[in-house]
Amino acid sequence: MKLDYEYLSKIRRAVSIYTKRKTSNVLDGDFHSVYRGRSMEFDDLKEYVYGDDVHDIDWKSSSRMSRILVRRYMADRRHNVMFIMDRGRQFLGDTSKGEAKRELMLMTFGTLAYILGRNGADFALSYPGDHSANTSFFKSGSEHLESLLYGYERNCTIDSAFSLNQTISEILNSVHKRMIIFVVTDMDGIAKLSEELIKTITINNDLLIINIDDAFLTGDMVYDNEQGFYEKFFVSHNKALRKEEEKIRWEILSNASQICKRSRAAMTTIAAEEDIIGSTIALIERYKHGYYG
Numbered sequence: 001m002k003l004d005y006e007y008l009s010k011i012r013r014a015v016s017i018y019t020k021r022k023t024s025n026v027l028d029g030d031f032h033s034v035y036r037g038r039s040m041e042f043d044d045l046k047e048y049v050y051g052d053d054v055h056d057i058d059w060k061s062s063s064r065m066s067r068i069l070v071r072r073y074m075a076d077r078r079h080n081v082m083f084i085m086d087r088g089r090q091f092l093g094d095t096s097k098g099e100a101k102r103e104l105m106l107m108t109f110g111t112l113a114y115i116l117g118r119n120g121a122d123f124a125l126s127y128p129g130d131h132s133a134n135t136s137f138f139k140s141g142s143e144h145l146e147s148l149l150y151g152y153e154r155n156c157t158i159d160s161a162f163s164l165n166q167t168i169s170e171i172l173n174s175v176h177k178r179m180i181i182f183v184v185t186d187m188d189g190i191a192k193l194s195e196e197l198i199k200t201i202t203i204n205n206d207l208l209i210i211n212i213d214d215a216f217l218t219g220d221m222v223y224d225n226e227q228g229f230y231e232k233f234f235v236s237h238n239k240a241l242r243k244e245e246e247k248i249r250w251e252i253l254s255n256a257s258q259i260c261k262r263s264r265a266a267m268t269t270i271a272a273e274e275d276i277i278g279s280t281i282a283l284i285e286r287y288k289h290g291y292y293g
Contacts, residue, residue, distance in 0.1 A: 007149060008142055011107070011114050018277045026281060027079055027119040029288040032264075033178040033206045045069045079121040080138050080177055083109055086164045086185035087127050091157045095213040097272040101186065102156050104212055104273060106149060108184060111276050113145050121180075126171055127152060128160040133167040135174075164189050165197060172200060180206040187214050190267075191252045195259045202263045208283055209260065211253070213271035217245055261293040 015023055028046060045061055048068035056070040091101045113123045122138040125148040134155070136148055164185055171181075181201060183193070190211055201207045253269070260267050266287040268279050286292075 007106075007110065008114070008146060011110050014111060014273075014277060015115060015118075018281075022281055023115050023277070024119070026115060026284050027121060031079065031180060031206050031288070032202075032204070033079060033180050045071060079116070079119075080179045081113070081116050081121045081123040082138075082171060082175065082179045082181045083113065083123065083125045084164070084168055084171060084181060084183045085109060085125065085127040085152060085156075086183075086189045087152075087156050088159045089157055090186060090188060090214075091212075094215040095271045096215055097213070098215070099272050101212050101214070104270065104276075105156060105184060106153055107273050108210060108212070108270060108276050108280070109152065110145065110149050112182065112280055113148070115277075115281075117141065117145065125152060126167055127155065128162040128164060128167045130160060131162060133162065133170045135171065163192075165192060165194070168197060168201065178204050180208070182208050182210060184210045184212065186212045187249060187252055190256050193256065193259075195263065198259055198263045198265055202265055206287065207260075207263070207265040208287055209256070209265060209267040210280065210283070211267065211269040213269050216242065257293040264292055266292050 025046075045058055046069065048057060048070050053070070058069050058071050062069045085105065091105055093101050095101055095104060109125070113125075116123055117140040120140075122140050123145075124136045124138045126133045126135040128134070134151070136144075136151075164183075168183065183189075185193075190209065193209075198207065253267075256267060259265075266283055268283040270276055270279050
């Protein structure tokens with residue numbers, strides 16, 4: 001299936017439906033990836049939000065405007081956002097809500113990059129290649145986003161010998177700047193993320209993990225992508241198998257959540273296109289206010 005040529009229009013419509021207030025200040029607040037300091041060049045004023053440095057409050061301006069305003073510096077205005085996306089045949093499957101994982105991956109990346117770009121961030125995309133990571137430059141704008149979408153769309157559902165973990169390690173070794181890093185993967189990818197790797201990411205960067213939900217192996221009309229056939233009824237409707245699958249999923253996500261809490265990272269799960277904006281903005285807000293996991 002080819003990417004819709006109106007894909008960016010679809011993203012713009014989705015964002016415009018969501019209130020501008022909720023999408024226009026997602027980068028305000030406390031991020032580790034920005035070098036802060038009052039010796040930097042003053043730029044403008046913005047309304048205080050939880051997490052801002054109280055020493056930056058401009059009391060004279062706040063008094064005139066009857067609301068608390070803080071001084072913002074040039075270094076606060078430009079974030080480098082790296083999207084590290086997983087790939088492979090598993091993304092030919094569906095989510096638990098019956099939506100295509102591949103399309104949800106693309107829409108999640110595209111929507112987030114579009115919103116963050118509007119907030120003044122430069123963004124880049126990296127995903128596993130044949131022998132190393134496929135990594136773009138940091139830029140912003142619709143042309144840059146469209147190019148990244150089409151490039152990832154062509155490779156999203158193709159298996160690669162280079163893993164997600166290897167891609168993350170290569171990024172950390174080759175990109176020598178602080179970043180807000182979004183890792184977008186599925187349950188299998190999350191299970192393979194080690195605590196050591198997550199802690200290495202968060203030493204100098206912000207880390208937010210997005211889990212693209214998987215369909216259950218049990219249920220109605222379950223199709224096995226690996227074997228190429230629908231599961232037999234007695235297997236797909238086995239209650240014991242369903243209970244075991246739910247247990248394994250809970251253990252994977254619970255373990256990942258605990259690792260994120262210990263490492264100052266945050267994670268969310270997305271199962272449908274309608275959840276993208278609300279879930280990711282809630283994820284960013286939780287992270288900025290110190291609610292990890």
